[in-house]
Amino acid sequence: MLQNLDIPDSGTLIISNRLPVKIERKKSKLKFTPSEGGLATGLGSFYKENGSWWIGWPGIIPKNEKEEELIRQELKKLNLIPIFLTEKEIKGYYEGFSNAILWPLCHYRPSYVELKQEFWQSYVEVNKKFAEAALPFIEQNTRVWVHDYQLMLVPNYIRELKETCSIGYFHHIPFPPIELFKMLPWRDELLEGLLGADLIGFHTYENVDNFLDSCSGVLNLQNNINSLKINGRKVLVDVFPMGIDYEKYKSQALDTETKEYSKHIKELYHNQKLILSVDRLDYSKGILQRLTAFEILLNAHPELHGQILLYMLIVPSRDQVNQYKKLRNEIDRKVGNINAVYGKPGWQPIAYFYNSLPFHALSALYVAADVCWVTSLYDGMNLVAKEYIASKQETKGVLVISEFAGASKELSDALVINPYAVHRTSRTLYDAIIMQDEEKDERMHASQAIVSKFTVHHWVNLFMQRLEEIKNEQRHELARKVREKVENDIKSGYNASKKRLILLDYDGTLVGFNKNADKAVPTPDVYAVLDKLSKDPRNLVTIISGRKYSNLESWFGSRTFYLIAEHGIWSNYPNHEWHLVPGLSNSWKTEVNQILQRFTDRTPGSSIEEKSHSLAWHYRKVERAFGLRQAQELLQELRHLNQVLDLQLINGDRVIEIKNKLVNKGKAAINLANEIDPDFILCIGDDATDEDMFIALPEHSVTIKVGDKQSHAKYYVENNKEVLQLLASLEK
16 A cells, blocks of 8 residues: 555655554544644654655554555545554554663663563564565655664664665664663664664763763774764764754743633732643653652741642653552652642642643643753653743743753753752752742743754754765765775776785784784685785785784795785895894883883783884773773873883774884885885775875875775775785786
């Protein structure tokens, strides 16, 4: 049925767990109404204006095929595509994996996590269902935007079938630190699922860092300024704090009916300061901590009795789930107890409502409230805070917000609290209640300037702009990749030449990376390729490595090609007899070695390698994140010392090397090139030390980086296997 729809060849395909509509059965008829959630409100106009589609669950299970067809046709008019889920799928994928595993884990509640294999299986099946439903709508210029934790596998499922597709993903809830994320048996699959996207967005830097830490610690991916590489494709991870439709809330707040309703609320609670909280029923919202802090306030300030009211609106959510049922019962008991202890005839300190309100009524509450109180224990963003700010156009108010809500990172002029520190929170709430009008205005106007600028429309446009930028970067990098056209051009230059210089790094170029450097020995393929190249009299093949000359001699001493060791300090060119660059001093070694020894003593798994005229600190066996931190600290200390010693510090692949500045691979390479005057130069390397060669060699040289990191090389290949394949193809 999907295939019969008119599919646009551009625009955006939005994929989320829920569609931006509510479908209800009323008197045997279906009623379709727009949703009022943050995502539905934010993206509603965007997808309509761009002639795009939105795929998701309509929130209802059709009674029969006729009703299913009716829903499809009605939603088609709105450019909405329904994914119908069975009760079993809802229970396993949504209630199970999404909300009994991912939700509590992402909100720092590991004890609530239910690690059930059947939940995972259902999650996999439903994610595939979403991805397969999306495929007919993805054309060459279609942008795909996947939303939130229920669909973390979808980006990669689409990538596998639409390799060049432009895919964005946004994670609306917090992303847990690596210590928590690692407890998931399916951690690799979830990360790989997200990395099918080109751009991954989060609300805060903290969540970006947590995600990048997990990619590094679980998948061993290297973070390069908030970007990762997977299968040769660059993935950008960035911060996009979601906003609201500011004008919508502003205009509603200024509406005559809203003002009247707000006035009615104020009259209902005559002469009372209104403290408003609006939450979904959830343990992440800090509702019990809020009630405790409020009780402390009432106890500490009896003069406020009858003068303040906590208007607590809780929207029903998952209240049949045990954890939520228990939470609701605790809230009921605590509210009842506070009202019983502190209430008096004509006044109760808490007005508690367990329902949802229509938009105009919620707006009136925002307008009426003197304080908006957000106590999230952990929240991706929390748009209530921004909605309140947008609504305070003609009335005064103060926002008190938890530091654990993403919105607090932007709203620095609000009163920021730690909701766990209930006594301090009660004091901050008291400050909000007694705050002078001048300070209220100053804080609110500063917050409104931010919320009015960084709206949901700004959020959408910024995300789409960054998605386009990363796709352009990918295309540029792809043009540098050694594929068929580039390979043919290299072969053409090779075949037309009469004197060739082939310069090859060893570790990471001819052989792969190994935690134990001694085990990174030449393979039969390496010997075969190098021997074949060396047999051609037009070729001068040279391995130029940071390895000790004794290592290279033991592996290649009997071969006809040449060897340069320790970044150019030793060479066996031109007569296969090793000789040393003259004039080098080792007087610096003692002082540097003391520093390296100190870092080795406090970094388990690290080691020092002493070469004839250099020292290397290896941390291949050190836990990645710890090793990188120690390496950065070591480099900082060495740079300070180097202001006196004037050495070369090389920050390589899990190694820091210190050597004499007079010698490097670039000088060794250009000296060799000047001596033999080749008409074709091929230079391949993977490390920071190889950049010296890429820079020093003549412009016409073919320079190739192993791995597509930023480099001065003209081209790149993915790994050492591709290096060997390229070298083997030259002599075919």
